Amino acid sequence: MDALTALLAGPRARGAFLLRSVFDPPWSLRIEDRAPLTLLTTVRGDGWIVPDGAAPVPLRPGDLVIVRGPEPYTVADRPDTPPQVVVLPGQVSATPDGERLCEEFDQGGRTWGPARDAATVLLSGTYQLHGEVGGRLLRALPPVLRLDAAEWSSPLVALLEAEIDRDEPGQEAVLDRLLDLLLISALRRWFAGADGRAPAWYRAHADPLVGRALTLLHTDPARAWTVHGLAAECGVSRAALARRFTGLVGEPPMAYLTDWRLAQAADLLAAPDATLDAVARRVGYGSGFALSAAFKRVRGISPQRFRELAAAEDRTA
Secondary structure, eight states: OOHHHHHHTSOOOSSOEEEEEEEOSSOEEEEOSOOSEEEEEEEESOEEEEETTSOOEEEOBTOEEEEEOSSOEEEESSTTOOOSEEEETTTEEEOTTSOBOTTTTBOSTTEESSOSSOSEEEEEEEEOOOSHHHHHHHHTSOSEEEEOTTTOOOHHHHHHHHHTTOOOTTHHHHHHHHHHHHHHHHHHHHHHTSTTOSOHHHHGGGSHHHHHHHHHHHHOTTSOOOHHHHHHHHTSOHHHHHHHHHHHHSSOHHHHHHHHHHHHHHHHTTSTTOOHHHHHHHHTOSSHHHHHHHHHHHHSSOHHHHHHHHHHHHHHO
């Protein structure tokens, strides 16, 4: 398992919010839903993504934009069009004055806007990514990632548009999987052509030695790895692996493994019935005490305190 596969195993859509928005110019949506990750593409008509405090990003038919939250932003026909709709947490929509618009703009199915047949058709899919593993992926992305239609295309957009309004058994699962495939395709394309902006762990997979080491660590993180054992699996000396891994990834092999194990442990601790000992065994620690010591040393708080804070955050989300 490579690092990107391991990270994408966390942020899978489950009941993701998918919507076809239809508007005639001038139109402007102020997005304040605090969603961690949103995919946007226009099927018809042009638009702009306007992040707060940053330059506007064009959105043309066939382009795909991935917006990393939770900071607010605006989607509009022009960068200077004043917001007419504010999208709040829970996908509640209202006017800037607070008047609710959800029912008024409901066109049936998953289509929303003043008129169903409009000049602009915008498809959006919103992920609610919770957890440390998904957070590692988010931190690798820029605030706004745009793939131009001229250099990237996917049949998944047309398929998503065809499926988004259907209401058949299993439709939610179909849409979730289509959104996942679209996200994976977009990220692979962006990482491959990121011109040095891709994270070090992704670029390091191109190296035969470090790429194999990363695959081994991600495939079996619970194994009792040592640098010597990892180097033996890769067919090189301990010193050679440590030097090359650190140079390409930016940290030593065991530090990388610790961070990955603790990210997995943090997500597993979110389950209310998960015991510390059981989580420890899953991620490669001999006991709950050993995991707790590592967690507190690296994260600065105990697993129990982390679990309490995460539960409190979920209740207020």
